[in-house]
Structure formats: structure tokens, C-alpha cells
Amino acid sequence: MSNLTHKRLEVSNFSKLLLKWHEKDNNRQMPWKGEKDAYKVWLSEIILQQTRVEQGLAYYDNFLHNFPTIKDLAAANEKKVFKLWxxxxxxxxxxxxxxxxxxxxxxxxxxxxxxxxxILSLKGVGPYTASAIASFAFDLPHAVVDGNVYRVLARVFGIEEAIDSTTGKKNFHQLANELLDQKQPGRYNQAIMDFGATICKPVAPLCNHCIFKKHCVAYSCNKIQQLPVKEKKIKQRSRFFYFFIIQHGSKTAIRERLDKDIWQHLHEFPLIELPQGNTTDSAVTEALQMKWINGESFIKAEPVIYRQKLTHQSITAIFINSRVHELPGSLRNYEWVDEDRLSAYSFPKIINDYLSNRALVNE
DNA sequence: AACTCGGGGGC
DNA sequence: GCCCCAGAGTT
Structure with missing residues (x-):
């Protein structure tokens, strides 16, 4: 096998090569890089969980502008924080x-x-984020293991163990900590993540000018595409949300989503969720039964449909406009908000898409 | 150990 | 469409 064509990489050599690359060829720049303020490091790490750097950048700037210190954030109005998120x-x-x-x-x-x-005991801070904060802000020797690290290690060392299995995670963490440069853990952690993001990319990695080309097991065994291994598969479910925009004068009813479900703590219009195969008529019938609207309610035009694909859900939102002459008692637990003030509340993207397009139509 | 939590971008 | 992204919390 071509296993013999690569030279097995010594543990000490790995970090030496990596840090050399970091010094000479790593051009990646991010505002939090080299940051020693733990607040800023923490903020950036929370924002970046399962989120690409380009997507998180504006949020990071915006949060720091609004909350320069952690005390500002602690004292902030929750709704304002959610609006920023x-x-x-x-x-x-x-x-x-x-x-x-x-x-x-x-x-x-x-x-x-x-x-x-x-640090690890803080809410929202798991093993990755704790290691990132500890190493970046406090120079503590804890190796980060994020998606980049799993990929780099799996490929360079040819590890076929699944990265999402319990033992796999444990072994990758162990290897990561053996490879960690104990004297400059922050620089090392930054280096391996930048390397994964810019060279050892998920698809079409730049193997031709990779510093580990001669040592990489995946490269010499032609297994770049197969590594890292994941064993879990994503299950998708379809959901159908019928949102009722019920206008009373210039106001409309909304509420905060409090259930343990998608978009918890964002806001929504009165919602009837139905299984696949239903129609707008059945949703309207149910809204009538619940007395959200009545026989005198004026239902405007055709419903508007938006779709959104998420990782685990495929969502169809049907927006139904209606107008009532009296405030429905059945919606007393809802907030009646002037439509001009809706932008002060945080909504799921699919609702904001509807609102922004409707604003265009009304102009 | 399995599930759930968003949104966006690359292919 | 599918996969991945500086993962964590709950069941």
C-alpha cells in the first residue's frame, strides 16, 4: 500500500511545521486574532459556534459597539440583545x-x-470554547478541537475513527493535546484552525502547497475525500406554519415563542401549524374556531408563501392577512403592536423576509 | 448516544 | 440537493 510512501510524522514535528506555516504563510486576518481581552475572545467564540467567520464578523463588531464591556452586556435589555443576535x-x-x-x-x-x-462551567461554553478562551486569553495549554482540527488531524494522521462517536471524540482530543505546543498554546490553536480553514479545506483542499504533503496519510492513500469520517446522518422533517397577520387598526398581534422549539425567544404572528397535506382553508377554519378571526373579518387576497431550508427542518410559512373590527379576546395574551414598531422585535428570518418584501409591495 | 438548535455558502 | 461551518445543551 501507499502507506509506505509517506514518512510518518513525529508528534513534535507536526507543531513545528504548523507554527512555521503560521509565521510565514498564514495571511488570515480577523479582528479578534491576538486578542487578549477575555470578554472579546469569549464573545467571538460564542458567535462563531457552528458559524462561518464571514457570517459572524458584522455581529461581532455590532455587539462590541453596543456593549464595549461585559458589564454593559450584563446590564443590557434582553430584547435589545436578541435584536442584535x-x-x-x-x-x-x-x-x-x-x-x-x-x-x-x-x-x-x-x-x-x-x-x-x-470557564467550562459558564453557560454556553463547552470543551471547544473553554479551550479557546483559556489558550487565547490566558495562555493555558488546552488544545481546541473544532471542525477544522478534526479534519486536519483525521487527514494528516489518517484516522478513520468517526469524529462524532464518543470514543472518536475522546481520541481526537487526546491527540490534539499531545500535539499542542505547551509554550504557545494560543498561537498553536490559532494556527491549526487557520490551516484547516484556508489550506486543509473540507472540499478541494490545497494539497499542492500543503506543508504536510509528504506526511499526510490521507493524501498519499488518496483518502482526502473520505476523511474525516462521520457516522451520524441528518434527519429532515417538513413543517408547515400558517401565520395570521391579524390587523386591528394599525396594530397586529405578535408574541414571543416560548416553547422548546425552533426560534425560542424570537417573536411570531398567531400561528397554526398543520401536518403536510393541509390547505390554507383548513388553517382558516381553525382560526375561526379559535375565534382569532370571525365571519366579519376581511381576509385579504391570496396567502403568501415562503420557504426556508434549515439543517434539520424544511419550513414552509404561509402568511394569511386579515383585518378585524374588534380585538379578539382569544388573542389577549398577544402583544398588539403598531406595524411601524415591528422592527423593534426580533423575528425568524422567514418572517423578516415576508415583512421586508411586504414593505416593498406597500410602497 | 441520539436529538435538537439557524442560517448561509460552496459545490 | 448535500455538506459544512471556531459546538453546546437536553433527553
Whole structure:
């Protein structure tokens, strides 16, 4: 086998080569790079969880502009924070961000904890983020293991163990910590993630000018496309949301989504969710039964349909406009908001898409 | 161990 | 369409 064509890479050589690349050829620039302020490091890491750097950049700038210190964030109005997070997804991150800011402002006197276990105990901070904060802000020797690291290690060392299995995770973490440069963990962690993002990319990696070309097991065995291995498959489900935009004068009803479901703590219009195979008529019938609208309600035109593909859900949103002459008692738990003020609330993207396009139509 | 949580971009 | 992205929390 071509296993013999590559030279097995010594553990100490790996980080030496990597750091050399980092010094000479790594041109990747990001505002939080080299940052030692734990607040900024933490903020950037939370924003970047499962999120591409390009997508998170504007949010990072915006948050820092609005909340220069962690005390500012801790003192902030929650709705304002959610409005700033709007569109970024994974909204539990926002919840945990607020909780942790308040924890640090209160319990830690506004000073970010500087040891790994305390950092790991913070809400929204798992093994990756704790290692990132510990190494970047405090120079503590904890190796980060993110998607980049899994990919680089799996390929260079030819590891076929699944990265999403329990033992796989454990072994990758162990290897990552053996490879870590103990004297400059922050630089090493930055280097391996930048390397994964710019050279050892998921598809079409730049193997031709890769520093590990001579050593990479995946390259010499022609297994670049097969590594890393994932064993879990994504299940998709289809959902159909019938949103009722019920106008009373210039106001319309909205509420915060409080269930443990997608878009928790964002807002929505009165919603009837139906299984696949239903029609707008059946949703309207149900809205009539619930007395959200009545026989005198004026239903405007045709419903408007928007679709959104998420990782685990395929969502169809049907927006149904209606007008009522009296406030429906059945919607007393909803907020009646002037339509001009809707932009002050945070909504899922699919609702914002509808709102922004409707605004264009009404002009 | 399996599930769930968004949105965007590359192919 | 499918996969991936500086993952974490819940069941």
C-alpha cells in the first residue's frame, strides 16, 4: 500500500511545521486574532459556534459597539440583545450569552474567570470554547478541537475513527493535546484552525502547497475525500406554519415563542401549524374556531408563501392577512403592536423576509 | 448516544 | 440537493 510512501510524522514535528506555516504563510486576518481581552475572545467564540467567520464578523463588531464591556452586556435589555443576535441562528447562544455576562458581572465581579474549569462551567461554553478562551486569553495549554482540527488531524494522521462517536471524540482530543505546543498554546490553536480553514479545506483542499504533503496519510492513500469520517446522518422533517397577520387598526398581534422549539425567544404572528397535506382553508377554519378571526373579518387576497431550508427542518410559512373590527379576546395574551414598531422585535428570518418584501409591495 | 438548535455558502 | 461551518445543551 501507499502507506509506505509517506514518512510518518513525529508528534513534535507536526507543531513545528504548523507554527512555521503560521509565521510565514498564514495571511488570515480577523479582528479578534491576538486578542487578549477575555470578554472579546469569549464573545467571538460564542458567535462563531457552528458559524462561518464571514457570517459572524458584522455581529461581532455590532455587539462590541453596543456593549464595549461585559458589564454593559450584563446590564443590557434582553430584547435589545436578541435584536442584535437576530438572523445569526442558534438562539440559545444568545440566551446563554446574557446569562454568562450577568454571572461574570455578578458572581465574578466583572472579571472573566481565568482557569479552565471555571470557564467550562459558564453557560454556553463547552470543551471547544473553554479551550479557546483559556489558550487565547490566558495562555493555558488546552488544545481546541473544532471542525477544522478534526479534519486536519483525521487527514494528516489518517484516522478513520468517526469524529462524532464518543470514543472518536475522546481520541481526537487526546491527540490534539499531545500535539499542542505547551509554550504557545494560543498561537498553536490559532494556527491549526487557520490551516484547516484556508489550506486543509473540507472540499478541494490545497494539497499542492500543503506543508504536510509528504506526511499526510490521507493524501498519499488518496483518502482526502473520505476523511474525516462521520457516522451520524441528518434527519429532515417538513413543517408547515400558517401565520395570521391579524390587523386591528394599525396594530397586529405578535408574541414571543416560548416553547422548546425552533426560534425560542424570537417573536411570531398567531400561528397554526398543520401536518403536510393541509390547505390554507383548513388553517382558516381553525382560526375561526379559535375565534382569532370571525365571519366579519376581511381576509385579504391570496396567502403568501415562503420557504426556508434549515439543517434539520424544511419550513414552509404561509402568511394569511386579515383585518378585524374588534380585538379578539382569544388573542389577549398577544402583544398588539403598531406595524411601524415591528422592527423593534426580533423575528425568524422567514418572517423578516415576508415583512421586508411586504414593505416593498406597500410602497 | 441520539436529538435538537439557524442560517448561509460552496459545490 | 448535500455538506459544512471556531459546538453546546437536553433527553
Amino acid at each position: 437576530e438572523g445569526l441562528g442558534y438562539y440559545s447562544r444568545c440566551r446563554n450569552l446574557i446569562a454568562t455576562a450577568r454571572m461574570i458581572a455578578g458572581h465574578y465581579g466583572g472579571v472573566f474567570p481565568g482557569n479552565y474549569n471555571d
